[in-house]
Amino acid sequence: MNMPSATVIQDLESRHVLQTYKRQPLVLVRGRGMHLYDSDGRGHLDFISGIGVTVLGHGHEGLATVIADQAQTLLHTSNLYYHPLQGQLAARLAALSGLERAFFCNSGAEAMEACLKFARRYWYSQGRSQRTRFVALEHGFSGRTLGALSVTANPHYREPFGPLIPGVTFVSPDDPSALRAAVTDETAAIIAEPLQGEGGVRPLPEVMAATIADVARATGTLLLADEVQCGLGRTGWPFHFQSFNWQPDLVTVGKAIGAGVPVGAALVSGRVAAQIAAGDHGTTYGGNLLATRAALYVIEQLTGTTDAVPYAHGGLIGHVREVGQYFGEQLEGLRERHAIVDHVRGAGVMRGLALTIDAQPVVDRAREAGLLVNRTAECVVRMLPPFIVSTDDIDAAVAILDRVLTEVAA
Numbered sequence: 466m467n468m469p470s471a472t473v474i475q476d477l478e479s480r481h482v483l484q485t486y487k488r489q490p491l492v493l494v495r496g497r498g499m500h501l502y503d504s505d506g507r508g509h510l511d512f513i514s515g516i517g518v519t520v521l522g523h524g525h526e527g528l529a530t531v532i533a534d535q536a537q538t539l540l541h542t543s544n545l546y547y548h549p550l551q552g553q554l555a556a557r558l559a560a561l562s563g564l565e566r567a568f569f570c571n572s573g574a575e576a577m578e579a580c581l582k583f584a585r586r587y588w589y590s591q592g593r594s595q596r597t598r599f600v601a602l603e604h605g606f607s608g609r610t611l612g613a614l615s616v617t618a619n620p621h622y623r624e625p626f627g628p629l630i631p632g633v634t635f636v637s638p639d640d641p642s643a644l645r646a647a648v649t650d651e652t653a654a655i656i657a658e659p660l661q662g663e664g665g666v667r668p669l670p671e672v673m674a675a676t677i678a679d680v681a682r683a684t685g686t687l688l689l690a691d692e693v694q695c696g697l698g699r700t701g702w703p704f705h706f707q708s709f710n711w712q713p714d715l716v717t718v719g720k721a722i723g724a725g726v727p728v729g730a731a732l733v734s735g736r737v738a739a740q741i742a743a744g745d746h747g748t749t750y751g752g753n754l755l756a757t758r759a760a761l762y763v764i765e766q767l768t769g770t771t772d773a774v775p776y777a778h779g780g781l782i783g784h785v786r787e788v789g790q791y792f793g794e795q796l797e798g799l800r801e802r803h804a805i806v807d808h809v810r811g812a813g814v815m816r817g818l819a820l821t822i823d824a825q826p827v828v829d830r831a832r833e834a835g836l837l838v839n840r841t842a843e844c845v846v847r848m849l850p851p852f853i854v855s856t857d858d859i860d861a862a863v864a865i866l867d868r869v870l871t872e873v874a875a
């Protein structure tokens with residue numbers, strides 16, 4: 466295929482693609498492992514993985530082979546019929562998460578929409594139809610559809626689209642007593658990202674995590690863990706809620722599960738699943754053969770096994786645990802050397818450098834130097850590399866950041 470120039474590609478987009486994204490000035494045309502290549506043939510070390518998606522790296526031969534094989538066998542049947550893969554994927558997710566059942570969709574926002582509906586449906590079935598409200602956390606992000614937006618705190622994303630779903634209370638992650646006060650006998654679910662991503666790579670304070678678990682248990686309120694960004698191995702846990710010993714009733718999954726093939730899932734506990742009936746929710750594409758075949762392969766790589774067993778520290782998740790520790794240590798070194806790095810946040814290969822200044826100049830200069838990272842919550846340089854990242858890749862990324870932080874501070 467003849468590749469049009471970067472200018473032609475950008476110009477065509479500027480005329481015909483709805484301008485909802487502020488793109489960085491880079492046209493990416495292919496990838497291999499940890500590297501992406503632009504239209505001028507220049508390589509870039511990928512420490513953002515399409516916002517936490519391409520966990521196996523780029524141009525992965527095993528993933529490409531199963532996708533090609535599935536494309537030649539059968540891509541899609543709809544949910545009118547059975548096919549062999551959806552049950553297998555649901556069983557693997559159940560073994561990893563402890564939640565019995567899965568509903569498949571195509572994105573993180575759709576997973577959140579499904580969970581919001583399932584939470585309300587649960588209480589409706591119990592004859593408690595006044596339990597429709599949600600308690601969510603400030604700095605949380607759950608997607609751009611109207612339901613997901615309604616439980617997303619950032620006023621910048623919300624304001625132009627009101628009125629949103631009523632009955633959502635936001636509390637500060639640093640204020641456990643506000644959470645206790647906010648949960649009433651009208652609350653359907655407490656919603657929390659166990660490690661907040663878009664909000665600035667903010668770990669949930671332990672005392673808040675314990676309070677959430679306690680309030681959910683004491684009041685019977687459903688606990689909805691949004692694991693779209695932090696889940697499926699990114700922090701070294703199959704699901705980050707496991708680091709708190711939470712027992713959520715609803716879990717959203719997205720991003721990593723398809724490694725680039727659009728897949729989402731709502732994981733549902735037995736007690737909630739028992740109240741969901743045929744016709745309560747649905748989607749044409751959700752759980753089709755392409756998506757489930759890719760996701761099965763990804764989970765095999767993450768866990769190092771083809772069996773539906775609880776996680777046993779193998780595969781790429783084990784690798785993330787080890788390399789994630791090294792990553793954290795190297796970033797701490799940057800903090801020690803650079804006054805504009807206020808602190809380092811995150812876990813595993815989900816990390817943020819919280820700066821004392823706007824992060825955009827650092828992101829821009831890093832890109833010019835061949836490293837892709839992104840800015841979130843204005844002052845945070847967010848890093849979500851593929852799970853295959855090595856200590857050498859980390860050294861290379863940290864060396865670039867070291868230079869860039871010096872330049873930006875000057």
Ligand SMILES: Cc1ncc(COP(=O)(O)O)c(C=O)c1O
Pocket residue numbers: 516572573574575577606607608609658662663691692693694695719720
């Ligand atoms: C925690 C969390 N939930 C939900 C979403 C929405 O996912 P998607 O963009 O796939 O709709 C995101 C996306 O960044 C996310 O980080």
